[in-house]
Structures are given as structure tokens and as C-alpha cells.
Amino acid sequence: MLNFYHLGVISALIAFACSSGLYLHSFATHRTRDIINRSAYGFMFVASLLMAFNTYNAYIHDLTHTTSSFVLVTFLGWITILAQMGFGVKALGSVVAPVSTLILLLQFFFISPHTTTLGAGPTGLLKAHILTSVLGEAFVIIAFGVAVFYLLQQRALKNKQIDLLQHTQVSISKLSQALIITIWVGFILLTGGLILGAIFWQFYFDGDRADLLGKILWAIIVWLWYLSTLISRNLFNISAKKLAWMTIAGFVLLSLGLFGIYNWS
DSSP: OOOHHHHHHHHHHHHHHHHHHHHHHTTTOSTTHHHHHHHHHHHHHHHHHHHHHHHHHHHHTTOHHHHHHHHHHHHHHHHHHHHHHHHOOOTTHHHHHHHHHHHHHHHHHHOOOOSSOOSSOOHHHHHHHHHHHHHHHHHHHHHHHHHHHHHHHHHHHHTTOHHHHHTOOSOHHHHHHHHHHHHHHHHHHHHHHHHHHHHHHHHTOOSOGGGGHHHHHHHHHHHHHHHHHHHHHHTTOOOHHHHHHHHHHHHHHHHHHHHHHHHHO
16 A cells, blocks of 8 residues: 555645646636745745645655755755745746656656555546546647647738638637637646546556656656647747647557557557
């Protein structure tokens, strides 16, 4: 069974992931920006507190291959908290939270502190991972379609193709809004799928791990691309046209993973 150390690491991973999404979203809205930022700060505080506990446990149990990463994540978290609390630097969390999430995901997938699995695992865990990942991929595909329609609509406006615009029932502003929403939902679901998969992989998977390493690495690459897409939109305020092209590129990355990863493995 999972012990308090395992639960502490899992909880810290989830808290960092929640903090990441909230910090990024706090730059995209005006009415609720302060509330979202305080929530992101709260998740960062909880995650950093848990990581301090996890680092202590890793040290006393002589888990030398995990201690250094845990120390790094712990220091990153507390430095970010002090920077926001003492100097009002809120933007730092939008970088530190995703980086900490990535470090812990890599720790789960590629550096295992356990020599044996803990059994078959909860029957719903693997199913939840698959369902969440598939839904995330579905929204990525939907976002791709919305991005294509947005670019076609924008091109029609630029070329003053009135006849084409009259047959289109969705305005370009609504397409832009739909694009952002589908990217956000897809990213949240992909993050959830990665976390559930990481938990199953770390504690319950007893098959040949080498066969799935390529798929895992590509899934993390796709996640990083959509993270960079949201960072570009919310922190650097790129245009909707560039966002659409980044969404299309993300779909291409996902397609390469789905159709070519087994041959590469």
C-alpha cells in the first residue's frame, strides 16, 4: 500500500500542477486575477511544505537518487513564496510551478526509488489515466479544427471575401475565444492524464518499461509544447493568429506521437 511518503510526493505533484494552471490563468483575466493568484500561491505553499517533508523522508531513508531533485524543487518553491510574500514578485510562480511539475514528472517516470511494485493497483487508476488522456487528445484535435477555421476566417477577412464570410455563422472573435478554451481544457486533461499515468507507472506497473519510454517521453514533449503555448498567450500576449499556428504545430506533435511512437520505440 501507499505510505505517507508516497502520498506526500503524489500530493506535491498535484499541488504544483494546480498552481501552474492557476498562475498561468491569473494573467489572462482581469476581474478575478487577484483571487486566482492567491489560490495559485496557496497551492505553491502547500506543495513546498509537502516537498520539505518529502525531502526529509528521502534523506532519512537514504534515497540518494531522489534527494537532490527533491532539494531543488523544495528550494525553488520556498524562494518563489518568499519572492511573492516579501517583494510582490507574482510572475515567478508561473515559471517555477510548471518547472517543478516537470521535474517531479520526470522523477516519477525515469527515476524510480522502488525496486518492486505495490501490487495490481486500484482498478480505476489505469482506466482514469486512459480516459483523461484520450479526452485531452480529443480537445487537442478540436483545438486544431478551431485553429484551422480561425485562420481561414482571418484570411477571408483580409482578402475581403464577403461571400465566404456570409456563409460562416461563427464570428472570428468567437473562434478566438473557442480556441483559447479548447487549448486550456486539453492542457488540463493532458496534465491529469500524465499525473495519473505517472502514479500508475511509479507504483503499480510491472511490465517491460523500456517498451513505453518513447511514448512517455513524447507525451511529455507534447505537454511542454502546450505549456509553452499557454505561456506565450498569457504572459507574452501573442496574437490569436500565432496561437492558432502553435496549436496546429501541437497537433502535428501529437500525431507523430500517436502514429509513430511504437516504431521509434
